[in-house]
Amino acid sequence: MKYGLHPVFPIARRKATVVSITRRLKEFFSGKNRATDDGDPREVLDSSYERQLDMLTKVRRGVADVTTSRRRLELQLTKLQQSADHLQEQAVEAVESGRDDLAREALTRRAAVADQIEDITLQRDALAVEEARLTTAADRLQAKVEAFRARKESVKANYTAAEAQTKIGEAVTGMSDEMGNIGQAIQRAEDKTVEMQAKAGAIDELIASGVLDDVTAPAGRSGMGALDRTRHSVSVDAELAALKAGRTTPAIADTPERREVTGGTSEPS
Incomplete structure (x- = not known):
């Protein structure tokens, strides 16, 4: 802290936040978060999509954090600039009043404020660059997530159709087996009927001939x-x-x- 002015947030801390977001983006794009579950493919796809949405939310939140930090620095710059202008006015008034000592003190404080303004300006510009980079990455990530969602729905529809066709095929196969058994039963019934009819005819002949x-x-x-x-x-x-x-x-x-x-x-x- 210099001359009782507002503290400047350490650059290292903000860089650590940016690096964390960048690392998560790299992990996402490298496929480390892909699902390896061997369950229902539709559930696996939905789960993967939910994780991608969660990652996108975190990236957007990270971008928002960087944006908030940049705007906070801009507000601090505005206050520092106002302080520098006020010190400049004090120095001018002191010179006009013949108080060179007060003018020197005001100018010294103004020089310190100018150093802070320069430092914070550099930090703000760095955050602005990182904000733009993360915003671009977030937009690309969102495009990938939307493309994945469209492909996911297509794959799920095809899988559901194939599953239905498989079930129908299994049902038809089972029906064919059942019809085969029924056909055999019908054939046995027909053979039995012919046999009984032949036996009845023989009995009629025996009765007609008087044997019976x-x-x-x-x-x-x-x-x-x-x-x-x-x-x-x-x-x-x-x-x-x-x-x-x-x-x-x-x-x-x-x-x-x-x-x-x-x-x-x-x-x-």
Whole structure:
């Protein structure tokens, strides 16, 4: 502190702040903050985007801090300049009053203020340069973040579409397997139906030929198939004997065998 004036913020402290912001920018651009999670890519992208927004916020805050420091120095310069002007006026008045000693003291204090003005001006100019550089870097970073956001949304949309297609494919595959099983079941049912139909047809043939009795026939008809076969056999034997004897085959209704089988007598016509 010189002559009771406001203290000047150390340049080293402000440079340390600027270096910290610059280092974080370099780390961001070098990709040290990229996500390496192997989870859902959409969540990884969103997480990375949030970190980039956080980094952008910190950079903007750093730029604001530098801007605030520069403006504080400008205010201090204004006050110092006013103090220097006031001391100059005091020196002039002292000379006019013949008080060279007071004039010398005022000019000495004014020279010290001028040194401070020069020092703070250099600091302000350095901060202005750094502010411009950080502002440019922040603008570039924001452009990168916005580009990443657009690409992120595109990748997420494509991933979601691919995921839906995969699920549909899996569903279709499962349905194909299920339809294959159903087809096999239908084929077995059809084969079983054909088998049962063939068996039913064979049973009908056996019933029609008399090998099996029809349990659905009316009472009294049981055993008629065997009786009919016996009757046919006797008739054929009689006709064969008549042929061998050179006789005319008698009418079926008049053969003794038929009358014997049926248990009745034929009346002469």
